[in-house]
Amino acid sequence: MDQQKIDALFTVASKLKAxxxxxxxxxxxxxxxxxxTETVNDWDIMTxxxxxxxxxxxxPIKAFETGQTGDxxxxxSYKLFVEKNGQEVEIIGGFSLRSEAGICHIxxxxxxxxxxxxxxxxxxxxxxxxxxxxxxxxxxxxxxxxMHGANPAMLERLKQQPLGDKLxxxxxxx
Numbered sequence: 001m002d003q004q005k006i007d008a009l010f011t012v013a014s015k016l017k018a019x020x021x022x023x024x025x026x027x028x029x030x031x032x033x034x035x036x037t038e039t040v041n042d043w044d045i046m047t048x049x050x051x052x053x054x055x056x057x058x059x060p061i062k063a064f065e066t067g068q069t070g071d072x073x074x075x076x077s078y079k080l081f082v083e084k085n086g087q088e089v090e091i092i093g094g095f096s097l098r099s100e101a102g103i104c105h106i107x108x109x110x111x112x113x114x115x116x117x118x119x120x121x122x123x124x125x126x127x128x129x130x131x132x133x134x135x136x137x138x139x140x141x142x143x144x145x146x147m148h149g150a151n152p153a154m155l156e157r158l159k160q161q162p163l164g165d166k167l168x169x170x171x172x173x174x
């Protein structure tokens with residue numbers, strides 16, 4: 001892993017921690033922390049904190065809002081883009097995706113820590129990747145959960161979301 005890429009994550013994470021903002025690493029960063037991939041294109045950080053609180057916490061680093069929320073699939077509250085030394089970190093506020101049954105809110109709770117960074121729930125990201133149609137990443141997480149077990153409390157929490165038939169066909173959510 002490129003040290004500049006890791007430094008970008010640690011810079012953003014340290015700003016959030018210093019301002020007591022709860023967050024977790026998701027996306028390919030979660031897969032990397034689980035040992036399921038060797039590459040991370042960009043870092044995805046999830047939080048439920050208010051956008052203005054996050055942008056103030058990042059100062060003097062500039063965070064730019066992207067226009068990718070509220071489209072057909074992604075319904076998150078906001079998505080901020082931070083670039084540090086050419087490396088990308090995305091901060092997703094109120095991460096949520098549309099299923100055929102409604103809006104699924106993806107919990108930003110940390111399930112474990114990797115190098116001091118809180119990392120999101122593999123179960124929650126399984127839901128996200130199914131809804132995004134990322135079959136390879138779905139297969140990785142299903143294999144991981146099969147081998148290591150799933151968090152029953154998180155599964156129950158996710159089952160309260162409008163998952164739709166596609167997700168209910170997966171054994172973890174049946």
